[in-house]
Amino acid sequence: MLRYRFILLSILISVNLNAQTFLEIIPDFGFWNSEIVNSKIHNDKATIGNGLWKPSYGFSYVVNFGLPEDDLIYGIGFNFNASTKGSISEIYSDCKIEMPAHSLGLFWQVNYKFWINTFFDFKMGFAVDALEPASNYGNRSQLESFPRLNNESSFKNSETLLIYSMGIKKQLFNEKVSVSLDITGDAGINKINLHQGSFKTQSLGIKLGFGIIILDHETIY
Numbered sequence: 001m002l003r004y005r006f007i008l009l010s011i012l013i014s015v016n017l018n019a020q021t022f023l024e025i026i027p028d029f030g031f032w033n034s035e036i037v038n039s040k041i042h043n044d045k046a047t048i049g050n051g052l053w054k055p056s057y058g059f060s061y062v063v064n065f066g067l068p069e070d071d072l073i074y075g076i077g078f079n080f081n082a083s084t085k086g087s088i089s090e091i092y093s094d095c096k097i098e099m100p101a102h103s104l105g106l107f108w109q110v111n112y113k114f115w116i117n118t119f120f121d122f123k124m125g126f127a128v129d130a131l132e133p134a135s136n137y138g139n140r141s142q143l144e145s146f147p148r149l150n151n152e153s154s155f156k157n158s159e160t161l162l163i164y165s166m167g168i169k170k171q172l173f174n175e176k177v178s179v180s181l182d183i184t185g186d187a188g189i190n191k192i193n194l195h196q197g198s199f200k201t202q203s204l205g206i207k208l209g210f211g212i213i214i215l216d217h218e219t220i221y
Helices: 002-014
Strands: 021-038 052-065 072-088 096-115 118-131 158-172 177-188 199-216
Touching: 021 177, 052 096, 052 199, 072 118, 072 199, 096 158, 118 177, 158 199
Parallel strands: 021 072
Antiparallel strands: 021 052, 021 199, 052 072, 072 096, 096 118, 118 158, 158 177, 177 199
16 A cells, blocks of 8 residues: 555656646645544434544645646645544543544645636545554543443554545735635545444544645646
8 A cells, every 4th residue: 555655646746747737835734623433323423522623734745737827727636634533522521532643645636716816726535544542531431431432442553534625725926826725624434443333533624725836837757
């Protein structure tokens, strides 16, 4: 899997693009609300607790097909994100499940211009999370804090995610930089627990990005 991701990353950086392109490098930061949910529950509350609000940060590298002044721009890219997944107990607010997470994702992007140098920005793709061991149950047992787990749970050290974001992007300083504000989220595809049942993570948040636009009016080799 790691080798496969490096191959895709190399393609993004060095692929022969027979079209005009420009690059964006976008550091970002924001806040995420993360929850652990039981994906087998349909007629009852699926979350095992309350949402866990934590800061996040990361960056994106995007290859855009076209020019910054175009009305419709498609792109492909990858992103790195650092955040924390988990839930807060509904019974004891000092008891939490916290799993620091570092993700690497690949996504497709479309920007649609609706005003001068202002775009609707949409991204969707997939990511792999590397999860650190869960911690911080307070002074109580896991099941006492999170009875909806049904069993004492151990969690995996990785998960696969569907990732998405939508928001507004503004180009500034003669299309040299960009500022974006996005609602962003992810949803676990595979379960993260090792015991019986199917528990996954889901997150929703907001992030602010500051992009550097690198123009390339010639074919990239």
